[in-house]
Amino acid sequence: MAKLVSKIYGDALFEEALEKQEVDALFEEVKALLSIWHENEDLAGLLDNPKIGKEDKTGIIKEVFSGRISDTLLFFLIIIVEKGRQKEINAICNYFISTVREYKKIGVAHVTSAVELKADQKAQLEKKLLETTSYVEFEMNYSVDPAIIGGLVIRIGDRVIDSSIKTQIYELRRSLSKLQLT
Template sequence: MAKLVSKVYGDALFEEALEKQKVDALFEEVKSLQTIFATNQDFAGLLDNPKIAKEEKAGIITEVFGGRVSEALMGFLAVIVEKGRQKEINAICDYFISTVKEYKRIGVAHVTSAVELKEEQKAQLLNKLLGTTSYQEFEMDYHVEPSIIGGLVIRIGDRVVDSSIKTQIHELRRSLLKLQIS
């Protein structure tokens, strides 16, 4: 249900951004909004409080964000509060941000390696990804995980390329277990 809610509201906000030709501006505003909600848990909790009437919540939104964000984002926040969807605001923002990134052909690559990659290796990997995908740029997220022993695990969206030694050993083990010695 939460995925459906984030898609419906995220798509509506994206369509609004396209229609008003404010994709970049709204993209930055939504990222800032997401940061505000993430760093101010009390504020998010206040908007989720069932004892506070929707009208009061709308007033709080207007007081906090009025004149500081675009009309489109204010309208979006008003609808979220009116429909009682403030609990899903983070998921909606995530969906909107990922939709804008796809629209702008910005990929997000999560790279796991056994050791810290050198800058030269990172540049080579980025160039390889740009050359083999339809993305025009990438946001690279690097993690070090010694348990993979060697190689890389690259995740872009729902695609995973796992060339880690750990996985290769696991696959070899599975193959050997399937063999029957006569």
């Protein structure tokens, strides 16, 4: 049910963004809204409180966000609250962001290395990913995990490219355990 709600509302916001030619602006606004939402759990709790009426909740939305976000996004948040879907704001925003990324062919890559990569290595990696995928841009996320010993683990969506030494050792161990000595 939650996926259906986020899809319906996320698609509606995306269609509105396309119609008003505000895709880029709303994309950035929704990403900022999502980080604000995560940082201010009290706001989400306040909007989820069943003792507070919808009129008061929409008043809170107006007071907090009016003049700080576009009218399109403000009215969209008000509609969500009026329909009692404020618990889904996080999922709706995430769905909208992923829809825009797909529309703009922006990939999200999560790269894990054993040591911190240098700037030129990061640039080379991003260039190689752009050449080998259908994406025109990447949002790169880097992390360091010494446990992989060496190599890289790259995750793009549900695809994983694992060239880590740790995995190679594991595969070698598995292959050797299948050998039977006579």
